[in-house]
Structures are given as structure tokens and as C-alpha cells.
Amino acid sequence: MHSVNTIKMTAFLIMNCAAIVAFLCSFTFGIKSEPQCPWRNGLACGGARPLLALTAFWAALMCYRFFLRKSDLARAAEALSAALRAEFSDRHNIAPSSSVAVVTPGPVPGSREVAMMRWGLVPSWARSPEANSPSLANARADSLETKPSFRAPFRRHRCILPAGGFFEWESLSGGRKQPWLFRRTDGAPLLFAGIWDQWKGSDGRHIESCAIVTTEPNSLVGALHDRMPVCLQPDEAIRWIETAEASAPGLASLLRPAPDPLLECFRVDPRMNSVRVDDPACLAPLSPPEDAPGDQLPLGLE
DNA sequence: CCAGACGTTGTT
DNA sequence: GTCTGG
DNA sequence: CCAGACGTTGTT
DNA sequence: GTCTGG
Numbered sequence: 001m002h003s004v005n006t007i008k009m010t011a012f013l014i015m016n017c018a019a020i021v022a023f024l025c026s027f028t029f030g031i032k033s034e035p036q037c038p039w040r041n042g043l044a045c046g047g048a049r050p051l052l053a054l055t056a057f058w059a060a061l062m063c064y065r066f067f068l069r070k071s072d073l074a075r076a077a078e079a080l081s082a083a084l085r086a087e088f089s090d091r092h093n094i095a096p097s098s099s100v101a102v103v104t105p106g107p108v109p110g111s112r113e114v115a116m117m118r119w120g121l122v123p124s125w126a127r128s129p130e131a132n133s134p135s136l137a138n139a140r141a142d143s144l145e146t147k148p149s150f151r152a153p154f155r156r157h158r159c160i161l162p163a164g165g166f167f168e169w170e171s172l173s174g175g176r177k178q179p180w181l182f183r184r185t186d187g188a189p190l191l192f193a194g195i196w197d198q199w200k201g202s203d204g205r206h207i208e209s210c211a212i213v214t215t216e217p218n219s220l221v222g223a224l225h226d227r228m229p230v231c232l233q234p235d236e237a238i239r240w241i242e243t244a245e246a247s248a249p250g251l252a253s254l255l256r257p258a259p260d261p262l263l264e265c266f267r268v269d270p271r272m273n274s275v276r277v278d279d280p281a282c283l284a285p286l287s288p289p290e291d292a293p294g295d296q297l298p299l300g301l302e
Numbered sequence: 303c304c305a306g307a308c309g310t311t312g313t314t
Numbered sequence: 315g316t317c318t319g320g
Numbered sequence: 321c322c323a324g325a326c327g328t329t330g331t332t
Numbered sequence: 333g334t335c336t337g338g
Binding site: 123151152 | 315316317
């Protein structure tokens, strides 16, 4: 028997049919599932959205992969006056669920230190760390104040995730994925705004985890994706993690897209698409001159 | 009042 | 943890 | 994010 | 297709 798959597929088809019917109804009879969407036209908002939401042929895009070498971390720690209290190894291909270096306030006021945490926020009240699927690797800047998973960490547990740079993917024909590397043009490490939380299991397990705050993309990143990580300057980063809770709302001004000149990008070898590949070649510009740094993105910058 | 559910990301 | 439902 | 796996039975 | 693991 294929009962489970059959049921799932049937449910999928029924839901899609329902969405299509809803779409056609909204088109034909003016029925809308939402009364008002002043900033968009009613068709896209009322009818097309359920259809889109239930149609399984979309591509998802986000900041879900970055790299951090020892040299990047050392420079970041220096820029933030953060103490390095452990050994770190070069990482060229970091994915969610991995352990990552995070800068937080140290025990002495005004001091800062580097800790290791799981990338993928586990709310303190989660039943289990595994209940988090898909993992909360990113936190939208505009959700920090309101979403229960983010609110407490935003108020009390802000942090910085240093990175040498990050990756975004371009979908090519035939389902191929072309990775692009984004990094600072001046060679300095990026400082992602982050939040963290602490989870304690009844069995004594104790997990500190973190998420990267995202915002709208700047022009460069926007050519590939509709979100980008919040990238702070060192003084902003210190303000991000040191600001008192009561002033947290005043931090909103930091959560902006990076200035366009801050970043550059280039294609890298699709070999690094696999998270099992973690070597320096992940960061090398894809062969010949036409793909040298500064090459034009293929998608047009409007 | 308590019990119990709850979170997010993405959406060419 | 916070929020909702009963 | 992408890659890669993905089935079942039994369970005081 | 959907879900998990990294």
C-alpha cells in the first residue's frame, strides 16, 4: 500500500484545486479572501496568494550559508575588542545547525568575548531542540519586537556573528545552482547582527543558539535575493550588543541594508553547494577572467 | 484561574 | 517565555 | 541554503 | 513530491 503517500498527494491535489477554484472565483465573482490591500492590487492579494502559497514550485532564497576563517575572526575580535578564549578552525562553508563563533558582552561591563553557539535559534520554551524545523537561522528585523521567538532574545541577548562573507545562489536552467560569494570590498570581516537564546532540557542538556538578523537587500544582493543579513560597522556592532534593554527600540536604525559600496561579489565553484565541502577552494573566484571579481550580475539591477 | 499551544524562514 | 481558550 | 534520503513490522 | 541533516 502507498496509503501515506497517496493521502498526502491527494490532500495536495485537493488543496491546489481549492486554491485554483478560489483564484477563479476571486477573478470571476470578485470574491476576495482579504478585504483590503491598498498597497497592491486586489487580485494578487486576494486570489493569487492562496494559489501561490499552495503551489509547490517555488524557489526559496536567503542567507543560509557563510564562511569564517581564523584570520577573519581574529580581525573581527580585534575590531570589537573581544577576547578569544578558545581555539577555532577555518570554516569555508558554514550551514545552519553548525557551531559558530558569536561575540557577546563579557562578564566585566564593557568587555566582550567570543563564544560558540549553534546556528539556528531554539527558543527557551521549545519542547526540544529538534522541534525546530525548519530551523530559525534568520530573524527578520521587522519581527524582532513582535514574534515570541525573537522578542526576549532581542531585548536581552543580542550578539554579533563575524563572517568572512556569505553565499547566495542563482538558479540556472536545468535545476543547477550557481553560488555567489559576497564579501566586503575592503577585505575586512563582516559583522552580522544576531540574537541568541538559551535552552535547558530536563535531562541537563544546555544549548545556546543564535540567529542572523535580516533586512531588505541593497542593490548588489538584491540582484539575486530579496533579503540580506544586517551588516554592521564595528561601532554599530558594539552599540548593538551593549545597548541596555530599555533602549532596544532605538536600535532599529541599525537594521538597514548595507551601503552598496560595502560589498562585492563573484561566482564560486558549485562544488561548495554541498555542505560536506569545506575547503579554501570554496572561496576562490570561479575560473577564467570573465568571472573575476566585479563581474556584472546576470539579473539586472533595475 | 490553569492548561496547553505556541515559534520562524521562504514564497521565481 | 507569552498568549489564548475555556 | 543545498544535497540527499525517502519503505515496513512489532512494541509490557 | 517532502523532510532532514549539515
